[in-house]
Amino acid sequence: MRSFRIHFVAACAVMGVAxxxxxxxxxxxxxxxxxxxxxxxxxxxxxxxxxxxDGMGGDTFGGGKRTADGSVCxxxxxxxxxxxxxxxARPRLGPERPKYKAEFVAKVKELDDNQVEADPAxxxxxxxLPRIGAPDAIVHTSGQIxxxxxxxxxxxxxxxxxxxxxxxxxxxxxxxxxxxGKWEGDTLVIEAVxxxxxxxxxxxxxxxxxxxxVVERIRFNGDKxxxxxxxxxxxxxxxxxxxxxxxxxxxxxxLHEPLPCxxxxxxxxxxxxxxxxxx
Amino acid sequence: MTRLYxxxxxxxxxxxxxxxxxxxxxxxxxxxxxGKKIVLTGTVDRVDWVNPHIYVHLxxxxxxxxxxxxxxxxVPVGMARAAGITKESLLAKGxxxxxxxxxxxxxxxxxxxxxxVDYPDGHFVQVSPDRE
Numbered sequence: 001m002r003s004f005r006i007h008f009v010a011a012c013a014v015m016g017v018a019x020x021x022x023x024x025x026x027x028x029x030x031x032x033x034x035x036x037x038x039x040x041x042x043x044x045x046x047x048x049x050x051x052x053x054d055g056m057g058g059d060t061f062g063g064g065k066r067t068a069d070g071s072v073c074x075x076x077x078x079x080x081x082x083x084x085x086x087x088x089a090r091p092r093l094g095p096e097r098p099k100y101k102a103e104f105v106a107k108v109k110e111l112d113d114n115q116v117e118a119d120p121a122x123x124x125x126x127x128x129l130p131r132i133g134a135p136d137a138i139v140h141t142s143g144q145i146x147x148x149x150x151x152x153x154x155x156x157x158x159x160x161x162x163x164x165x166x167x168x169x170x171x172x173x174x175x176x177x178x179x180x181g182k183w184e185g186d187t188l189v190i191e192a193v194x195x196x197x198x199x200x201x202x203x204x205x206x207x208x209x210x211x212x213x214v215v216e217r218i219r220f221n222g223d224k225x226x227x228x229x230x231x232x233x234x235x236x237x238x239x240x241x242x243x244x245x246x247x248x249x250x251x252x253x254x255l256h257e258p259l260p261c262x263x264x265x266x267x268x269x270x271x272x273x274x275x276x277x278x279x
Numbered sequence: 280m281t282r283l284y285x286x287x288x289x290x291x292x293x294x295x296x297x298x299x300x301x302x303x304x305x306x307x308x309x310x311x312x313x314g315k316k317i318v319l320t321g322t323v324d325r326v327d328w329v330n331p332h333i334y335v336h337l338x339x340x341x342x343x344x345x346x347x348x349x350x351x352x353x354v355p356v357g358m359a360r361a362a363g364i365t366k367e368s369l370l371a372k373g374x375x376x377x378x379x380x381x382x383x384x385x386x387x388x389x390x391x392x393x394x395x396v397d398y399p400d401g402h403f404v405q406v407s408p409d410r411e
Contacts, residue, residue: 064362069400074354074362075407116309124331152330259356261330269309270384 035223037186042142044162045186045220050137050255051248054224098206098231098241111205116269118205120198124153124261126175128199129192129214132156134227134246137255145181145188150258160190167193173210175199187219201231201241208233224249310352311381311392319378319391324348328366331355335369335393337378351380351393354406364404374399 038046065076100108111118121127135147135158143163149156162181171178177192192214200206213232218225225248231241307313321339335351353359376398380391395405 066363067402070402071404072362072364073405073408074358074364076405122331259328259330262327263331264334265310265332265352268383268385268387268390271309 035220037220040140040142044142044183045188046140047138047145047188047218047220047225048140050251050253051134051225052136052251053134054247054249096244097204098201099238100236101238104236107207108205111200111207113205115203115205116266119200119203121153121200122266123263126153126156126199127151128175128195129177130216130229130231130243131200131202132176134225134248145190148255150255152258153261154258162188167191173197177212177214187217190216190218192216201233202243207236209235211235221247307381307392310384312384313381313392315382316394317380317382317391319349319380320375321349321378322373322375323370326366326369328356333359333369335378337376347389349378349380349389349391351378351391353393362404368404369396371396371398 038048040046064072064074066072116122121131126132132149132151136150137148139146139148143161145160145162147158147160156176158176158179160179160181162183164182165180167178167180171194173194173196175196178194179190179192181188181190183189193212195208195210195212195214197208197210199208201208201212208231211233215230215232217228217230220226227246227248229243231237231243319337319339321337323335324338325336327334327336332352332355335353337349337351338346339349340346359365376396378393378397379395380393383390393406395403395409397403
């Protein structure tokens with residue numbers, strides 16, 4: 001707990017410094033041509049900011065269907081929702097799911113079949129990396145990048161050194177692992193290791209071993225961030241698994257503390273109906 | 280922030296609710312009897328504006344005058360926010376509201392899924408299209 005507090009205080013301190021740094025580094029007067037990549041004093045891209053997923057989430061459920069008297073139908077948008085009759089096919093995880101070695105396929109199915117009981121993320125647990133997805137806010141300084149998450153289970157953060165150091169030799173297993181970053185041109189490549197075993201890579205029983213290694217690649221694509229993740233776990237995966245890339249757009253809204261997470265539904269589920277976690 | 284919109288059951292709940300009038304074979308249908316609608320009239324005592332799902336506590340008085348408080352789960356906060364619904368709007372300033380709900384399948388008393396709220400001025404909040 002003490003270590004957590006120290007890190008949290010450190011993260012907050014970095015946020016304060018980085019906010020100033022970011023303000024100083026941010027380009028002024030964007031032209032109508034190609035967006036200028038904001039850069040740190042050391043010349044590397046500066047990913048600081050609050051970021052939201054582009055093209056999913058809030059955009060999909062943007063307001064429901066309203067009438068003049070103020071009535072609203074929450075899940076009745078003007079256009080058919082993904083999955084509804086007449087709607088265009090929505091990308092599903094099916095073909096993009098991790099491919100397991102033959103001897104582990106049955107275990108994945110068993111976990112999937114018992115998902116309501118087996119999936120720790122459904123009970124307000126930390127989903128872990130990579131399932132937690134892209135960060136919601138980034139505080140970036142030379143030599144260090146801080147990822148902040150406003151996750152359904154609560155707040156989470158990662159402090160990732162980018163100064164060339166190696167993984168900590170005393171790192172313990174955690175949900176988000178021990179991370180170090182390095183630059184490949186303008187792409188930041190982060191390698192994370194040392195994970196607890198009880199999280200899933202993604203929905204539906206996609207377990208992993210403690211030897212999981214996660215590699216994230218982050219770069220600017222125009223004024224958006226492209227976020228890619230690959231999971232390496234050769235003991236159980238037939239091949240490295242690459243999560244569908246995310247495009248993040250900048251938000252002008254501040255990041256706030258997540259709401260409390262209090263799960264009280266699953267004990268009342270009377271069958272094994274699935275409760276997916278779309279990401 | 281991303282996850283308040285995109286995570287835990289948002290997309291799936293949306294597609295399930297829209298695609299199936301009975302919400303069958305997925306989480307809502309696994310917990311609540313979507314084939315049975317009950318109508319409750321009362322005042323909202325409390326709104327638990329929490330993840331993963333909002334819970335509304337509705338104080339209801341039966342025909343004998345006996346009071347009971349129903350616990351009514353509903354959509355995730357992110358989905359409600361996107362539709363412009365707030366904790367305060369669900370509290371309705373203590374007015375008497377009419378709530379349409381699905382009861383719990385496991386027989387738990389006073390537990391349901393809030394499908395629709397009708398306010399005294401005639402406007403309403405509904406979770407998905409009414410297929411009946």
